[in-house]
Amino acid sequence: MLTLRQIFTLGKQTSHFFFLVLLIAAYPIAAQQVTFSKVSKPEGSFAGIINGISQDPLGYMWFSVWERGLYRSDGYNLTVYQNEPMNPFSLATNGVDPVFSYYNGIIWVGTQSS
Numbered sequence: 001m002l003t004l005r006q007i008f009t010l011g012k013q014t015s016h017f018f019f020l021v022l023l024i025a026a027y028p029i030a031a032q033q034v035t036f037s038k039v040s041k042p043e044g045s046f047a048g049i050i051n052g053i054s055q056d057p058l059g060y061m062w063f064s065v066w067e068r069g070l071y072r073s074d075g076y077n078l079t080v081y082q083n084e085p086m087n088p089f090s091l092a093t094n095g096v097d098p099v100f101s102y103y104n105g106i107i108w109v110g111t112q113s114s
Contacts, residue, residue, distance in 0.1 A: 048066055048067060049066040050063050050064070050065055051064045051065070051066050051096065051097050051098065052096075052099040052100075053099070054100055054101040054107070055101060057101070057104075057105050059074075060073065060074055061075075062101060062107060063099070064096035064097060064098060066095060066096065067094055067095055068082070068096075069081055069082035069083070069091060069094045069096055070091060070096050070109055093111045093113075094111075095111055095112035096111055097110045097112065
């Protein structure tokens with residue numbers, strides 16, 4: 001393998017040859033076309049202050065939103081978890097602060113005192 005110093009100390013025609021080889025080798029990389037796609041908002045998108053973000057082992061993203069509850073996103077849809085006064089298994093309040101996903105899939109959520 002030649003170093004740059006060795007290439008530049010070779011004859012003028014030889015150094016031009018190596019430069020040409022380098023340009024030809026780099027052309028496919030530079031010629032690749034990059035495309036971007038606009039991603040629309042997930043259904044049921046939310047507005048509010050996001051206090052915490054976590055990703056569980058299944059790939060779901062969890063967002064704690066102050067005064068709006070907890071949201072789970074699969075990248076396409078949002079599932080909302082909020083306080084339901086008649087449901088003892090719902091969130092204590094909608095004032096969700098931290099959210100943490102444990103390695104075994106348990107989601108820990110902190111709420112303000114009710």
